[in-house]
Amino acid sequence: MSERRNPFRELFLARLREFVREPGVLFWVFGFPILLAIGLGLAFRNKAPDEIHVGVLDAAGADEVVRALTPADGFHVERVQASDADQVLRLGKVSLIVVPGREYEYRLDPTRPDSLMAELRVNDALQRAAGRADPVAVHTTHETKPGARYIDFLIPGLLGMNIMSGGMWGIGFVLVDMRSRKLLKRLVATPMRRTHFLGAMMASRMVMVIVEMFLLLLFGWLVFDVSLQGPMWHLALLSVIGACSFASLGLLVASRTPKTETVSGLMNLVMLPMFVFSGIFFSSDRFPDAIQPVVKALPLTALNDGLRAVILEGADLPSQLPRIAILIAWGAVSFVVALRVFRWS
Amino acid sequence: MSHAIRCRSLVKTYAGRPPVEAVRGLDLEVRTGECFGLLGPNGAGKTTTVEILEGILAPTSGDVEVLGLRWEHDERALRQRIGVSLQETRFTDKLTVRETLQLFGSFYARGRSADEAMNDVGLSEKRSSYVVNLSGGQRQRLAVACALVGDPDLLFLDEPTTGLDPQSRRQLWDIIRDLRGRGRTIVLTTHYMDEAERLCDHVAVVDQGKVIALGSPAELIRSLGGDHVVEFALDGARKNEPSAKSEVDLEPLLALPSVRSARAEGPAVQLTVAEPHVAIPALMEHLERGSRVLSQLSTRHASLEDVFVSLTGRHLRDE
Numbered sequence: 043m044s045e046r047r048n049p050f051r052e053l054f055l056a057r058l059r060e061f062v063r064e065p066g067v068l069f070w071v072f073g074f075p076i077l078l079a080i081g082l083g084l085a086f087r088n089k090a091p092d093e094i095h096v097g098v099l100d101a102a103g104a105d106e107v108v109r110a111l112t113p114a115d116g117f118h119v120e121r122v123q124a125s126d127a128d129q130v131l132r133l134g135k136v137s138l139i140v141v142p143g144r145e146y147e148y149r150l151d152p153t154r155p156d157s158l159m160a161e162l163r164v165n166d167a168l169q170r171a172a173g174r175a176d177p178v179a180v181h182t183t184h185e186t187k188p189g190a191r192y193i194d195f196l197i198p199g200l201l202g203m204n205i206m207s208g209g210m211w212g213i214g215f216v217l218v219d220m221r222s223r224k225l226l227k228r229l230v231a232t233p234m235r236r237t238h239f240l241g242a243m244m245a246s247r248m249v250m251v252i253v254e255m256f257l258l259l260l261f262g263w264l265v266f267d268v269s270l271q272g273p274m275w276h277l278a279l280l281s282v283i284g285a286c287s288f289a290s291l292g293l294l295v296a297s298r299t300p301k302t303e304t305v306s307g308l309m310n311l312v313m314l315p316m317f318v319f320s321g322i323f324f325s326s327d328r329f330p331d332a333i334q335p336v337v338k339a340l341p342l343t344a345l346n347d348g349l350r351a352v353i354l355e356g357a358d359l360p361s362q363l364p365r366i367a368i369l370i371a372w373g374a375v376s377f378v379v380a381l382r383v384f385r386w387s
Numbered sequence: 388m389s390h391a392i393r394c395r396s397l398v399k400t401y402a403g404r405p406p407v408e409a410v411r412g413l414d415l416e417v418r419t420g421e422c423f424g425l426l427g428p429n430g431a432g433k434t435t436t437v438e439i440l441e442g443i444l445a446p447t448s449g450d451v452e453v454l455g456l457r458w459e460h461d462e463r464a465l466r467q468r469i470g471v472s473l474q475e476t477r478f479t480d481k482l483t484v485r486e487t488l489q490l491f492g493s494f495y496a497r498g499r500s501a502d503e504a505m506n507d508v509g510l511s512e513k514r515s516s517y518v519v520n521l522s523g524g525q526r527q528r529l530a531v532a533c534a535l536v537g538d539p540d541l542l543f544l545d546e547p548t549t550g551l552d553p554q555s556r557r558q559l560w561d562i563i564r565d566l567r568g569r570g571r572t573i574v575l576t577t578h579y580m581d582e583a584e585r586l587c588d589h590v591a592v593v594d595q596g597k598v599i600a601l602g603s604p605a606e607l608i609r610s611l612g613g614d615h616v617v618e619f620a621l622d623g624a625r626k627n628e629p630s631a632k633s634e635v636d637l638e639p640l641l642a643l644p645s646v647r648s649a650r651a652e653g654p655a656v657q658l659t660v661a662e663p664h665v666a667i668p669a670l671m672e673h674l675e676r677g678s679r680v681l682s683q684l685s686t687r688h689a690s691l692e693d694v695f696v697s698l699t700g701r702h703l704r705d706e
Contacts (some may be wrong), residue, residue, distance in 0.1 A: 045498075046493065046495075046496070047489060047492065047493035049493040049494050052489060052490045052493040053490065053493075055486075056479065056482055056486065056490050059481065059482060059486065060479050060481050060482060061481075062648070063481035063517075067520055193531060223476065223477035223478075224474075224476045224477065225476060225477065225478065226477045227443060227473060227476075228471070228473050228533075230443065231441055231466070231469075231471040231473070232461065232466060232471075232494040232495070233466035233467050233494050233495060233496070233537075234493060234539070249537040254527075263549075332571060367528055380668065387442060387444075
């Protein structure tokens with residue numbers, strides 16, 4: 043006779059072991075959001091103040107113009123032949139063509155913001171080189187505040203997305219898989235308490251969420267200098283509430299489904315609207331006012347808005363209560379309904 | 388005599404169009420300490436019956452008493468005292484044998500350690516292997532070990548050897564005999580008659596949701612009237628009669644000494660016989676008179692398969 047083991051602990055450990063021993067699952071949970079962050083972070087990085095590409099027509103006086111538009115002032119100048127001028131402008135290789143001469147001619151497309159900007163800057167530089175004196179001395183200070191970049195917007199969104207799909211797959215899919223393998227039926231043929239089983243599933247999910255959260259945050263901080271404005275425990279609390287909410291949704295989706303193929307479809311059906319509307323990759327404010335009440339009522343919108351408020355603004359908890367209430371409402375209703383209709387065999 | 392299981396007029400009907408009557412008034416008594424077999428073809432209602440006895444399914448009607456307790460009132464106590472191996476459970480791939488047994492062991496208030504259970508089924512050297520890397524026979528032994536880990540008074544094994552190779556079947560038979568030897572009550576379902584014959588003290592032959600015969604394997608075989616089966620086929624001697632079926636007239640065969648029954652079996656004929664050494668010479672003489680030539684003659688001990696065939700006219704594994 044050996045010492046009796048604690049069934050909750052065993053169920054919890056079994057779930058964690060199963061999880062960490064599947065490299066594929068580990069990648070989707072931990073690696074994928076980080077890869078997404080790298081990819082999108084690079085694509086939408088804020089470049090060092092943009093260079094202004096200017097074409098100078100190869101004609102008399104071109105040298106003077108080229109000398110005036112120095113790289114130090116952010117100009118990138120290339121000489122173009124008259125025959126190519128329209129082409130390079132049209133393709134966007136340059137924002138503006140300067141035709142030198144006694145009078146300068148600027149050729150540009152006024153519908154392109156970069157061309158309008160270039161016109162102002164080029165004109166300024168050329169006039170100053172020609173001897174214009176500015177009546178007032180000006181000093182400009184450049185500063186970019188953290189929190190305003192795309193990557194700052196993206197990291198909380200990816201965290202929210204991860205909490206959603208982790209809850210759905212980690213609970214919903216796993217349960218249906220266990221049902222299809224008759225493992226659920228086998229477990230209820232033992233004296234196992236069902237609350238232990240579901241509790242252990244939830245608890246293991248919470249542990250994973252906290253790890254996911256730290257990894258993504260650490261990555262954002264190390265690579266993109268994304269910093270957390272609010273207190274860590276606010277973020278952890280919000281993540282855990284979100285994880286509970288989506289785990290309950292996963293439980294509901296899995297409650298009667300016999301086959302893993304069916305549950306995959308169901309979960310995608312539930313998640314797809316939130317992928318689109320809940321502000322993972324772009325702000326949910328972009329949707330028309332008419333559908334905003336629906337958009338705001340989605341659990342992922344509440345979670346993403348909440349995560350952004352904590353990470354980017356350091357918002358205090360009371361201001362987050364409406365979002366937390368939405369998450370808890372979704373979670374509680376799903377959980378109660380799921381337990382009512384859940385099928386063990 | 389104390390009983391581990393009593394069940395009367397058990398009925399299970401699955402809703403549907405038309406409703407499926409899986410079990411249709413089934414009575415069973417399993418004595419404490421015996422190995423009891425539910426034998427029948429696939430779809431006979433064996434698994435449904437066993438799952439009702441295991442408290443996994445609720446019967447549509449009928450009376451079930453397990454270890455003197457009832458599922459409606461004493462589920463918690465009953466669960467502690469029974470062990471179950473379902474048909475085709477797939478355990479978690481990436482847990483080791485030992486971890487799986489520790490998990491199942493943790494649900495019971497008392498019981499055997501994971502190491503003892505592994506030892507019982509000869510899986511000790513696989514303790515650290517992932518379930519995914521086990522062979523079919525090893526997985527089945529793990530399923531039995533999971534049923535044993537709570538040290539149950541009553542063990543249900545649903546089709547424990549289906550789909551296994553002969554060597555793995557033999558290993559499981561040894562395990563089951565060993566458990567029986569240690570005084571556990573075992574209920575097993577099978578559609579292998581040899582398995583039931585070898586392992587079971589009593590067998591209920593189940594067909595279409597009912598028990599159609601009940602007794603020890605020896606009693607059931609004796610009920611055929613003879614312990615032996617003589618099977619013969621004729622050479623296509625009468626080539627002018629092209630029928631594939633046996634053209635032997637069965638009536639005169641029944642009159643031969645020691646022959647208890649006769650049955651056509653495709654082109655062959657099967658006789659149930661009490662004493663082959665009396666029946667065979669008489670048979671030869673009978674065929675001689677009709678100028679028939681034997682193409683095949685064999686004798687064997689009668690089996691539960693013959694019992695099933697004589698009761699239903701079908702083979703166990705027709706389906």
